[in-house]
Amino acid sequence: MIKPIHLVISFFLIVSGCLNRPKKLPILGEKSIEGNDTSFHLIPDFVFINQDSQMITNETFANHIYVSDFFFTSCPTICPKVKRQMLRIRDAYAHENRLLMLSHSIDYRKDSVPVLKKYCDKLGIEGPKWHFVQLEKGQLEYIANQYFNVAFEDETAPGGYDHSGRIILVDPERKIRSYCDGTDPEDVDRFIKDIQILLNEI
């Protein structure tokens, strides 16, 4: 016979189960399934030289999570907005050493290491946690696509390049776990929370 106390206990068990289940970020991108194995979209191998003339590869980001964007230093339109949001993200996690940042410049002509270094200095960006790199001409579209972004040369676009303002979150296994529109502060608010969810997971 079901007594009221059974209902009360069941109610609490159900509710606490719902409340305690940790939210996990999805794994984004195309998956392929072969038999019992699922392969997820992964960030490919890369080698770059950053603004401090240090070589960085995927190894630099192993055991970390990182956020990434695409920009160029002379960009007049969306880049300043996205950079402001990247700075917000940096400040929100200033003491979190497990979070790194990677900004890709798509201006293969002008954004050399000294130019990137000067840009970082002007924005007060220093230290080993935020890497600025210059893509080569042939890499623009491929690498941008791997990070769910779009980037290409367009002489009719202001600055000469056209690109999207998405900011991407990558986990320690190179999987993309979240993204946001870097020109939308409210979307970035949500993204900043996603970063904490991923930090809790690793």
Added chain:
Amino acid sequence: MKFSLWILALSCTFFQCSHQTFTQGEQLFNVHCSGCHGLDGNGLGSLYPPLTAVGQLQRNQEVFGCLVRYGRNDSIVINGVRFDEPMLGIIELSSIEIANIHNYIVDTWHPETSKITEDQIHKQLEHCTK
């Protein structure tokens, strides 16, 4: 009773109108200028200058039209900080739009500076050295 309602309606309209001059200016500023200069006008690091320095609008008032339409390539110092990134102009803004942006900046950060008219901007634009 009806009379006071009319008075109320008219005064609401009046106050709306007197604030109307910079509404378009605010929208244009947010679309065209805030990316670099910030919604708060404080610029970004030493990359893009603030618009809030004392007397800054006054000093640039006579070239404001040309600045907005054609940009600038020179290096400037504001509050002891040097800014040498080129500023791109926005060629498609009309004189009235530029005047409204100017007056939005007056109302928001430089109330000590006088507002500008479309006619004054129009005259400036005839004499820009590009």
